[in-house]
Amino acid sequence: MAIAGILVQTDTETAEAVWTRLSVDPHIAEVHRAEVPGRLVAVLEADSDRMEQEFKRLAAWDGVLSIDLAYLTYEDELADGGTIKCPPWERKHRSA
Amino acid sequence: MECSRRDFLRYMALSAALAAVSGAPLPASAARQDDKPDTWVKGVCRYCGTGCGVLVGVKNGKAVAIKGDPDNHNKGLLCLKGALLIPVLNSPDRVTSPMARKTKGGPLEPIGWDEALDLLAKKFRTAIDTHGPKSVAYYGSGQCLTEESYLASKIFKAGLRTNNVDGNPRLCMASAVGGYVTSFGKDEPMGTYEDIDQASCFFIIGSNTSEAHPVLFRRIARRKQATPGVKIIVADPRRTNTSRIADLHIAFRPGTDLALMNSMAWVMIHEELDNARFWGKYVAFKDNEGKDCTFDDYKAFLEDYRPEKAAAICHIPEEQIWQAARLFAESPATMSLWCMGINQRVRGVWANNLIHNLHLISGQICRPGATSFSLTGQPNACGGVRDAGALSHLLPAGRVIANPKHRAEMEQLWGLPEGTISPDPGYHTVALFEALGKGDVKAMLICETNPAHTLPNLNKVHKAMSHPDSFIAVIEAFPDAVTLRYADLVLAPAFWCERDGVYGCGERRYALIEKAVEPPQGCRPTVNTLVEFAKRVGVDPKLVNFRNAADVWEEWRTVSKGTTYNFYGMTRERLRKESGLIWPCPDEKHPGTRLRYVRGEDPIVPADHPDKFFFYGRPDGKAALWMRPYQGAAEEPDADYPLYLTSMRVIDHWHTATMTGKVPELQKANPSAFVEINGDDAKSLGIAHGDACVVETRRDKLTLPARVSDVCRTGLIAVPFFDREKLVNKLFLDATDPISREPEYKICAARIRKA
Numbered sequence: 001m002a003i004a005g006i007l008v009q010t011d012t013e014t015a016e017a018v019w020t021r022l023s024v025d026p027h028i029a030e031v032h033r034a035e036v037p038g039r040l041v042a043v044l045e046a047d048s049d050r051m052e053q054e055f056k057r058l059a060a061w062d063g064v065l066s067i068d069l070a071y072l073t074y075e076d077e078l079a080d081g082g083t084i085k086c087p088p089w090e091r092k093h094r095s096a
Numbered sequence: 097m098e099c100s101r102r103d104f105l106r107y108m109a110l111s112a113a114l115a116a117v118s119g120a121p122l123p124a125s126a127a128r129q130d131d132k133p134d135t136w137v138k139g140v141c142r143y144c145g146t147g148c149g150v151l152v153g154v155k156n157g158k159a160v161a162i163k164g165d166p167d168n169h170n171k172g173l174l175c176l177k178g179a180l181l182i183p184v185l186n187s188p189d190r191v192t193s194p195m196a197r198k199t200k201g202g203p204l205e206p207i208g209w210d211e212a213l214d215l216l217a218k219k220f221r222t223a224i225d226t227h228g229p230k231s232v233a234y235y236g237s238g239q240c241l242t243e244e245s246y247l248a249s250k251i252f253k254a255g256l257r258t259n260n261v262d263g264n265p266r267l268c269m270a271s272a273v274g275g276y277v278t279s280f281g282k283d284e285p286m287g288t289y290e291d292i293d294q295a296s297c298f299f300i301i302g303s304n305t306s307e308a309h310p311v312l313f314r315r316i317a318r319r320k321q322a323t324p325g326v327k328i329i330v331a332d333p334r335r336t337n338t339s340r341i342a343d344l345h346i347a348f349r350p351g352t353d354l355a356l357m358n359s360m361a362w363v364m365i366h367e368e369l370d371n372a373r374f375w376g377k378y379v380a381f382k383d384n385e386g387k388d389c390t391f392d393d394y395k396a397f398l399e400d401y402r403p404e405k406a407a408a409i410c411h412i413p414e415e416q417i418w419q420a421a422r423l424f425a426e427s428p429a430t431m432s433l434w435c436m437g438i439n440q441r442v443r444g445v446w447a448n449n450l451i452h453n454l455h456l457i458s459g460q461i462c463r464p465g466a467t468s469f470s471l472t473g474q475p476n477a478c479g480g481v482r483d484a485g486a487l488s489h490l491l492p493a494g495r496v497i498a499n500p501k502h503r504a505e506m507e508q509l510w511g512l513p514e515g516t517i518s519p520d521p522g523y524h525t526v527a528l529f530e531a532l533g534k535g536d537v538k539a540m541l542i543c544e545t546n547p548a549h550t551l552p553n554l555n556k557v558h559k560a561m562s563h564p565d566s567f568i569a570v571i572e573a574f575p576d577a578v579t580l581r582y583a584d585l586v587l588a589p590a591f592w593c594e595r596d597g598v599y600g601c602g603e604r605r606y607a608l609i610e611k612a613v614e615p616p617q618g619c620r621p622t623v624n625t626l627v628e629f630a631k632r633v634g635v636d637p638k639l640v641n642f643r644n645a646a647d648v649w650e651e652w653r654t655v656s657k658g659t660t661y662n663f664y665g666m667t668r669e670r671l672r673k674e675s676g677l678i679w680p681c682p683d684e685k686h687p688g689t690r691l692r693y694v695r696g697e698d699p700i701v702p703a704d705h706p707d708k709f710f711f712y713g714r715p716d717g718k719a720a721l722w723m724r725p726y727q728g729a730a731e732e733p734d735a736d737y738p739l740y741l742t743s744m745r746v747i748d749h750w751h752t753a754t755m756t757g758k759v760p761e762l763q764k765a766n767p768s769a770f771v772e773i774n775g776d777d778a779k780s781l782g783i784a785h786g787d788a789c790v791v792e793t794r795r796d797k798l799t800l801p802a803r804v805s806d807v808c809r810t811g812l813i814a815v816p817f818f819d820r821e822k823l824v825n826k827l828f829l830d831a832t833d834p835i836s837r838e839p840e841y842k843i844c845a846a847r848i849r850k851a
Contacts, residue, residue: 005109
């Protein structure tokens, strides 16, 4: 599985709720509060073909303003499989 | 402390994210891990002009990870494209050997390096001996290292004595160059990215920052989130993701932004929001021909742009002009950001001037957060091409070919006899490929760019590149680049951090990319290729006495001494230690320059200068405010082609996707081109989302699937240009700005129907 270090930005009012939710999420290895209110740092683990979906999933949570990526490694996937898996294709829709 | 390798990687991930928040360096304990040590090699992202610092993780000689450099301006953050550079670096889909065609139109076959370089030299020498130096050319790139661009320009201009040296920044940044030079006397922004953290109002025009410069967009969004009262104005005919954080989105009719900005200036003066103390001392008013004028002349000129008139031109509510002007002028500090929507126009230089005008008339300039900041598309368009003089009218460090004093300076610096450098500027890009098609240019060396995909009016370009008497050599890392279809010779370069060199990003920051890994066998650093070519084609060896990129850098920093670019203080060793330095940086103790033209900040301004601001590039020391009229596009919609067509970017791909197309996540996110169309237009044409549509202009037609949305305003359709199977640049015309010679990719007339 790939490992990503992410920065989660939240409204200051919802930071605690998002922290709690991240703490119990199966794809989050650990989460910490940063000194700046409304900012959390976390380690996200997922197969590379699911990583983008995971970003979108977390970004869609109530109270989450943005997900930024600070670190990403596929070393274990490359070492194990010799390749990085492709995510499934999905058409992007925008409402008319 | 024992921990598994996976634990260590989790720790690195967390540390990187934390460093991004706090700006703190990584904990020292991370470096003391004795469990399979990683090497982290400093560099710069390969993609856009933001110039994010990166650290490439190397294990057993292979790149295995990447993270943002916490000590660079991006504070450890990367966008998804930058974070996914390792699969590109490790891609097996590489040119790993020189290749040549035995006959024109025949297949490319591998050949050895000696044979390739001999062939290259022979073709260029034959062309020069038979047809003269103007029959050869170099077409370079804002993705080459600075050392490569500087060296190529020197070889061709000083060695082969032709000024036919141009590059793809002609297609993206030339109008920004023209704007800065005509307004301030010198190219390049006066501020830095740090101004984002100080601005109270952002005027974003002709830029989809959220998709084209995501890390900077995040910084703007964070500024708005963290600071009450920060306002964002987005002026764009498309309601992009950028405009979704705007307090005011102005969806003007394409090409009418000149009227919009003149009208904003009218409001500022009418409401006495102009800063007479500033413009009275530091601004020279010029009419469109450059004649000196007065403030009253400017006021009279702006009467044609009263809000009610401009609103009718722009097809926007008049109230938006009043609101934008007030926000701009009344904010404690206003920062403008723009990109291709302004530059890629037949009046791109004028549009740039009008942005600068707003800052000059309101005094929103030359202080933290108040600045006019042009966003750069490529990672090294600034440092490598603009600053090093690798365009057909330029010489290094802001010198111009047309100036005999500048030519004499370079002849002396390069040890050339007087009169060596030709006084005639060479062909700009569109003219260069036209000359190729006419047979006037016989031999061309193309380096790290994809003109057969990126030039406008592509059918004409393809025909030109197929001229039976031409010889086209291409230095290109990836075999799927469309340009290779027209190459007679292909050379195999080392890519990105497979060799060391400098990139100069949009905020005047020069940063070193250190060599992290060896290139594939068969690939060579381009500096060495250029030196070998020069020696074999008969250039004086003294001109190319370089062993490597570091030697070239030493010469270039010496050439910058005494100029307004002076970065003599950026020794290689210093760049190795720092995460970039911002020029001017005249000596090794100088920290770099945050604000240009400001006494006490800019080392070029004498410490005892009587005025606080000194625009030293202009003869009178004042900035120029130009009275530029509104003028429409080269091709406006008409009865036959009733829609505006524009080009755009998508966040998942960069340029022609020769790199991003190798990353499964990015390719799957946006696999192919489409045409974006407004819902009301689609409904009236009977087009549903996903329908195959024929998009047609006077030049060609393409069938593309429709994306129906509220992004484009009515009357406008938009296409992305990354797809090599759907070359949308066949649709656009090659009309150019008469000052900058940058083509108008952003506007042409089109029609669309369901296929």
